[in-house]
Amino acid sequence: MxxxxxxxxxxxxxxxxxxxxxxxxxxxxxxxxxxxxxxxxxxxxxxxxxxxxxxxxxxxxxxxxxxLAHYTELFTRRPFLNYIFNSALVSITSTVLCLALGAPAAYALARLRIWGEQVILAGVLIVTLFPYILLFLGLLQVVQALHLGNNYLALIIPYTAINLPLTILVMRSFFQQLPRDLEDAAKVDGYNIQQILLQIVLPMTVPALVTTGILAFIFAWNEFIFALTFITRESLKTIPVATAQLGSSSVFEIPYGAIAAATVLGTSPLVLLVLLFQRRIVQGLTAGAVKG
Amino acid sequence: MQLDKIQKREQLTGWMLTLPALLLLLLVFAYPIGQAFWLSLFTKNLATQLQPVYSGWNNYVRMVFDGRFWETMQNTTIFTCVSVFLELLLGMGIALVLNQSFPGRGIVRTIAILPWALPTALMALAWAWIFNDQYGVWNDILQRLGLIHTEINWLGEPSLAMMAAIAAEVWKTTPFISILLLAGLQSIPVELYEAHALDGANPWQSFWRITLPLLMPQILIALLFRFAQAFGVFDLVLVMTGGGPAGATETVSLYIYAMVMRYLDFGYGAALIVVTFLLLVAAVAIVSFLLSKARNSKF
Structure with missing residues (x-):
């Protein structure tokens, strides 16, 4: 002092x-x-x-x-409500799926000694560095083979996957910080792993799930190349793609006002998330990147 | 023997919990890359009526003599190196500012991560509007300041369009770096600075002797992430310039996309993907090596 x-x-x-x-x-x-x-x-x-x-x-x-004419134009002359709905549906569904798949995997990687753990972790880390352009051709063929073109699943499945590495890394570092005592006590009391996970770990995990979920939602909402490639039907497009195509839709005059309004609408949910959850976003990002 | 049984069950549960996620990762990440390797040995385009015909290394030989490929490689390298370098400088500056205490710090920190969170494609539109030659605000500001007298066609001149794209990229992704660096700064104990100051060092010296060495792991991680992502830049350039003017901002990713979606040359597109992938792996390996060295020297 x-x-x-x-x-x-x-x-x-x-x-x-x-x-x-x-x-x-x-x-x-x-x-x-x-x-x-x-x-x-x-x-x-x-x-x-x-x-x-x-x-x-x-x-x-x-x-x-x-x-407000540029905003009303978006809804009256274009199916903008549709785009918002599509973006929301795809982002929320993939976020939930991602948490449902990623959190258990993260728990296993943090708590249980499983064979090949280091290999899995290294793989997960490397995969976060892949630009999506490397994946779109292979995924396009999967989408065609499964007849998923112009189907929400063509976006939900890859969005879930691209957010899995981050989810696993963030959740794993969270589980590692969680004190083991409660789980050990439950084990002594005869709980099996499923019960321990659902009744004891899950309630404590909610804050970390929220943090990870916000990040996953942001990434899903912002994704462009898969949405551009796998969805061609107008009524199924997401906001980023639909807005980017506003400019090229009319040859003579670029609707700057409408583009600006669409940008504001498309970014506002994220602005709101950042305002509300700034701390969590920062925590999640640093945990995902630095702890790995 | 009881213990053995418990361990076995733990293995099984562990795998059951991990497997769904792993399978999905394999489907979305491993399969497309593997598929690209395989397909790159085939010719599959309009000439073969989109049927794969085995052609060995043909696609790779073609790449060697493909001037457009080398141009896009050059564009991508310039884009990546310049923007990542600027982001590091700016990100470091912002992190240092945000690490000070001042009234309203929480708000400014919130504002400072905003660009990162917003959709790239939408903000690319915003930047295209800022750099618009007729009505753009950037020309207007420069004119009001008396720096230029006639409007500059930022997105219409090859070298300027690259600068504009880099500006937008730097704006969009600097926050990511400053978040990482700020977290690193906060983990450096204040006592180090105090002791250093007692020894008569000024802040500038402290920055070079304490801050920079201790931040090295974060800097390298930021480099790693940003390098990989900037190298695969797609939405930003596609929306802002479409690769133009005259291909001046066409990056490898735009070329790959055009090869597949416009020219329907799947085999050659796959070969382009493979080469980009291998280049990235090499770059990542180098940075990871530096990272492990920096970490070891720290402890």
């Missing part, structure tokens, strides 16, 4: 520099915030502008008129 106090004493006379560094820090903080927010806010502002302001040169930063 005295060391820290001494240290502060040493630094006291330099209060002028500390004032400067305070100012410098504030400037940096502001820059970070602007850097991260500006593109999102600009898209939001564009989505609320009338067309005349969108195509005004020089740009309009503080519009006098605002409109």
């Amino acid at each position: 005295s060391l820290i106090q001494n240290l502060k004493l040493v630094h006291l006379p330099k209060s002028k520099t500390s004032n400067y560094s305070h100012l410098l820090l504030s400037v940096f903080v502001l820059l970070v915030a602007i850097f991260c927010l500006a593109p999102v806010l600009w898209q939001l502002l564009t989505s609320l502008k009338v067309n005349a302001d969108i195509s005004a040169v020089p740009n309009v930063y503080i519009p006098k008129r605002y409109t």
Whole structure:
């Protein structure tokens, strides 16, 4: 303690520099915030502008008129409700499936000594590094062989799989931190593994499941290449693909306002998740990447 | 003997719990890669009426003389190296800022991970709009600052389009690096800095002598993840530039996609996938080797 106090004493006379560094820090903080927010806010502002302001040169930063027309257009002239539904359905289903498959595997890898554990873990780690472009051709053939084209399953199955490595790594590091005593006590009381998992471990696991689930949902919601390749029917498309194709749908005039509105709609669930669960997302990401 | 039985049962339960996940991973990750290796030895395109005909190493020989393949390789390498380098610098800077204490730190930390969480394809649209030649806000800002006098066609000029794509990629993925580095920074004990300061070191020296060496594992992990993902970049470039202008931003992944989906040349597409995969494995092996060295030297 005295060391820290001494240290502060040493630094006291330099209060002028500390004032400067305070100012410098504030400037940096502001820059970070602007850097991260500006593109999102600009898209939001564009989505609320009338067309005349969108195509005004020089740009309009503080519009006098605002409109929701670009949003209503998405729902009246395009099946945007459909896209939202598709994205939500595919993301939620795959997230639940991923937790249901990944958590037990993570438990086994953390708690039980199984043969080939190191190999499995190494495989899971390597697989997180695969870009999806390496997989789409093989998966396309699986989809065709199973006649899953234009079927939600063509997305749900790969989305579940691409989130499994992260789920296994995060959940495994969680199980390793969980004290064993309760499980051992239950074992002594004659519980079998299924009972231990369902009645004792599962209730304690809920926070970790939420953390992992949020990450899995984000990845599923954002996925592009599989959704682009395996789904061609308009009514089954997900938001990222449908929005990306808004621009190319009309040859003469690119609907900038509608694109901006669609971007805002497609990103808003994720913005909400980040606002609500910032800490969990950070925990999950670092656990998944660093602990591995 | 009782113990043996218990162990056997543990094995069995363990495998039963792991197997469903493993099978799915094999189906979605291992099968497509294996399939690509196999298919790359065949010619399967419109000329063979989409029937696979064995052709040995033909696809790989073709690749050697395929100028477009080498161009996309070059584009991908430039894109990956420049963006990962910038992300590391910027990510480190942001992590250092977020590690200080200041009012509203929680909010700023939340804002700082936002870009990472948003869909790449959608934010690629947002960036294409920012770099729009007529109405884009980037041209407008530069003009207001008096830095340029006529609008620049950012996405229409080969070298500028690459810069624009890199800018969007850096914006989108720097948060991932700063999250990892921030976690690393928080695990460095403050006492180290205090002792170092007592020895008369300034913050700049502390950064090089304490922060950087202790952050090495996180830096390498971030490098590993980012390198692999940037090398396979797809949505961002496809949506922002479509690989144009004149193929200036066409990455390997876009070329693979076009080879399969537009030219329906499955055999050659598979060979491209195999080569990309092997290059990635080699790069990952090198970084992992460095990582294990950094970890061993730490403890």
